[in-house]
Amino acid sequence: MESINTCNCEGCELKSLFFENVTTSEIESICTRKTEHEYSKGDIIIQEGEAIQDFIYLKTGLVKLYRSGNNGKEQIICFALPLDFVSLLSIFSEQKYNYSVAALEDSVTCNIRMEEVKSIASQNGKFTLSLIEKVNKATDRIILDFLEVKQKRLYGRIAYILLYFSKKIYNSKSFDLPVSRKEIAEYIGMTVENVIRSLSDLRKDGIIKIFGPNIEIVDEDRLLRISELS
Amino acid sequence: MESINTCNCEGCELKSLFFENVTTSEIESICTRKTEHEYSKGDIIIQEGEAIQDFIYLKTGLVKLYRSGNNGKEQIICFALPLDFVSLLSIFSEQKYNYSVAALEDSVTCNIRMEEVKSIASQNGKFTLSLIEKVNKATDRIILDFLEVKQKRLYGRIAYILLYFSKKIYNSKSFDLPVSRKEIAEYIGMTVENVIRSLSDLRKDGIIKIFGPNIEIVDEDRLLRISELS
DNA sequence: ATCAGGTGATGATAATTATCATAGAGAAGA
């Protein structure tokens, strides 16, 4: 991880989104004290169990939230793009992170000391209210996605995650999978072998094409039907 | 549902928990305008799709949060006791509820208009901050429980939910199940038949006793091991 | 009182998923 501080808040398109109800002087205070961090693909941004010190949000990149289950296996909680909070869960309710965050692509975060955020929050109700809305939207999304995946079976889950990457992350029918088969398995809660098998089957049926990490969705309608019919 | 308004806030033990950072005049304003509602076991408190108008919390009773999946089947999101918010998800981020709430036991809710809460929140950062903490804690709990259940298999899930009711809800090794076998199935994401079979097996193995709705945990250690070893 | 419908229960069987084994390709390290 590399720590830099060259970001100018004036040009930051995220500023207005996150801090719409903050006064100019409060923003100035944030901007001078915030730190920015660069991560390479694969780097760990947050380690489960660490003390929560910063309020972190993703400026650019793609990350995964995950935690290690009882049996040593990892479980992926969700994927997050910029404008989703990285510091979603536990941020206001816990002392320590109960999940980890790692970069799936080169990423940049903007960090603000929690005390700073809490100090502004305690003085500025409108800010806190807009914060609560955004945090809630993100956790709602996680829960609804969990329920969505839960009601599907193997093939439906595979179809669902392919459509998720295609539509929500890359907005294209052809994309490089940012995760390994193993990570897909950790997200949908199935074994690697079955993930690989399902992808192979989808390829054999002419629904997708696979070139190494690249996936091309050939027959989106059928993929959609598989996703919906479990 | 019956609407009453006889609750006196002075004696309300929940007041200080939820509204610790609220001024006396703000509390008075809340107390005069809040409404209280009584529900019988089985009553629906919130219907999925309804407009969110009130901030609702549970005074007494036990409820379930659930939503209807694509295939018509219902999925139970979580169970909630007093001091857990009922209006957890979507409350600050959505216009309409994306889940339903029903009473598993006779329950009483205290309702406050959302505008009232938002109005206090926008003027009182400390209040909003303590609110965000509580809402986050509850949604965190849901997500962690989801992950916990997800990594277990049928027997582990059954053991887990029995221990959950025993320890978290009733604090006793003997209790009446507040939910049907079907509802357990809807929570753990398995079929009713398999839930019933698992309970029968646990009974045959002498780990629990079943008298109609009553469950008695005989061998808690073994149940714990089953829960942990999936 | 009787009927319909929901719930709990159990068995037989089918479908789904996990586990184990094996193998090639590529990456990282000695």
Place this chain on the structure above:
DNA sequence: TCTTCTCTATGATAATTATCATCACCTGAT
């Protein structure tokens, strides 16, 4: 270079779970 490790891939088999059928019991409705 050679070894080791991880990832992708596939097959065979075992374990797990779902589906279907049947039945008893209870409750509410007509």
